[in-house]
Amino acid sequence: MLKKRIIPCLDIKEGSTVKGVNFEGLRNAGDPVELAVKYEQDGADELVFLDITATIEERKTFVELVRKIGNELSIPFTVGGGISSVEDVRKLLEAGADKISINSSAVKNPQLISTLAKEFGSQCVVVAIDTRLAGNIDWVHIKGGREKTEWMTLEWAREAESLGAGEILLTSMDGDGTKNGFDLRITKLVSENVGIPVIASGGAGNAADFLKVFNETKATGALAASVFHFNEIGIMDLKELLKSKKINVR
Secondary structure, eight states: OOOBEEEEEEEEETTEEEEEETTEEEEEEEOHHHHHHHHHHHTOSOEEEEETTTTTTTOOOOHHHHHHHHTTOOSOEEEESSOOSHHHHHHHHHHTOSEEEESHHHHHOTHHHHHHHHHHOGGGEEEEEEEEEETTEEEEEETTTTEEEEEEHHHHHHHHHHHTOSEEEEEETTTTTTOSOOOHHHHHHHHTTOSSOEEEESOOOSHHHHHHHHHHSOOSEEEESHHHHTTSSOHHHHHHHHHHTTOOBO
């Protein structure tokens, strides 16, 4: 069985770490390089860097910032935002990323998943899915959550797996930043119906939320931002709690 992973997320806008609620109302959360170093020291298993406005602003991810962070890290490092080609991925991997995350570009061009998996290996390709419930249906959203697609969430997760994705980063837009807990329903649905690892994201508010998502779903990772950025949860304390509850963490 895969050990469970605790994964801080750096949402980057204009070179700074930011955090909002339901993808809106962003506030500054600190220097991304300093935070990355802190999280590795604190015992994070992996780190995710998302350039959250790259797609909307039709530009590429900040490669130099990725390089600065990558130079400081030894834990796995996933980078996303504005990635749409083999060349984009090659530049980010050369800058220090271990995995890349694609979202809008994958929905618009699903074959991109297969192309990247063939070029770099499935283990390198994370498909990020931003999901929101509307009319009792879970819909995939793109462009930083601004645009609803025609894909239903589970259908798209299965398609991404079949095309070669090695992992899914599943973010509940309804839960994002609310600290009301992970969306156990959609996380359970997706993680039980695909054969690749699923990272739960959106809504973590306290240590008990991590315990629930690992106990009640098949998610292999749990991602959070503000509770780590603002020192509301200590990563080592969280891991000790999970171990005491017989959760197999790294």
